Amino acid sequence: MKYIASWSGGKDSTASIILAHEHGEPLDMIIFSEVMFDKTISGELPEHIDFIKHKAIPLFESWGYEVKILHSDRTYVDCFFRETTKGKFFGTGKRAGFPMTGKCVVNRDCKVRQIRKFWKEIEEDFTQYIGIATDEPARMERVVNADNQTSLLQKHHYTEQMALDLCKRYDLLSPIYDFAPRGGCWFCPNAGYAELKHLRTNHRDLWEKLLRLEDEPNLICNMWNTLTRTRLHDWEERFYWEDQQMSIF
Numbered sequence: 258m259k260y261i262a263s264w265s266g267g268k269d270s271t272a273s274i275i276l277a278h279e280h281g282e283p284l285d286m287i288i289f290s291e292v293m294f295d296k297t298i299s300g301e302l303p304e305h306i307d308f309i310k311h312k313a314i315p316l317f318e319s320w321g322y323e324v325k326i327l328h329s330d331r332t333y334v335d336c337f338f339r340e341t342t343k344g345k346f347f348g349t350g351k352r353a354g355f356p357m358t359g360k361c362v363v364n365r366d367c368k369v370r371q372i373r374k375f376w377k378e379i380e381e382d383f384t385q386y387i388g389i390a391t392d393e394p395a396r397m398e399r400v401v402n403a404d405n406q407t408s409l410l411q412k413h414h415y416t417e418q419m420a421l422d423l424c425k426r427y428d429l430l431s432p433i434y435d436f437a438p439r440g441g442c443w444f445c446p447n448a449g450y451a452e453l454k455h456l457r458t459n460h461r462d463l464w465e466k467l468l469r470l471e472d473e474p475n476l477i478c479n480m481w482n483t484l485t486r487t488r489l490h491d492w493e494e495r496f497y498w499e500d501q502q503m504s505i506f
């Protein structure tokens with residue numbers, strides 16, 4: 258039996274690994290699935306991927322754990338410029354454009370795809386550690402019903418707050434928690450005010466890339482959030498005027 262932890266770098270999955278280390282739970286491998294924006298730029302926020310690669314992984318390896326970073330053969334940009342192969346836009350030359358909230362193709366093609374491939378290639382029986390805390394009953398239900406998944410947070414009676422405190426104690430809390438309650442790709446259509454403001458203020462080059470994508474012609478989903486019909490240019494205008502007000506005061 259192999260024991261493998263699915264790790265996102267978030268507080269719950271990180272706390273699960275710390276618990277395995279503290280309690281001598283079996284753990285053969287840790288897998289991290291990295292979404293890529295394009296062939297060279299990570300889809301993870303720069304400070305998060307830096308935390309993953311230069312802080313957390315070296316520590317986990319010093320504890321004796323093997324860490325594998327999985328990549329898909331598809332990137333966000335591939336999904337964005339893909340011409341549709343079916344439906345009413347087939348043959349029109351239109352490109353897919355921005356992922357839809359709630360139906361994110363990036364999750365399917367750039368994150369889950371390589372994870373599925375990884376599980377298929379495992380020849381032994383395996384148990385997967387999932388970072389779900391005791392105060393997440395709906396998510397926990399899924400683990401209880403899955404054959405080969407288990408939660409060390411549940412086994413050791415950890416709530417989300419306890420998971421966060423444990424990460425802090427080991428100095429293993431991702432810097433994303435300084436400004437947002439959740440992680441995710443920097444181009445995520447579910448991002449709220451705080452995440453977008455952070456991106457524009459601290460990573461203007463990435464922000465500009467997204468703005469340029471919204472100027473692309475011939476897109477099926479031609480705005481950043483198709484559900485709320487919000488354009489990134491609308492956010493840009495809002496932030497611009499906020500900056501102007503700040504400079505007046």
Ligand code: SF4
Pocket residue numbers: 292356361362363364365368440441442444445446447
């Ligand atoms: S974080 Fe957002 S953009 Fe990234 S895979 Fe999840 S839903 Fe899609």
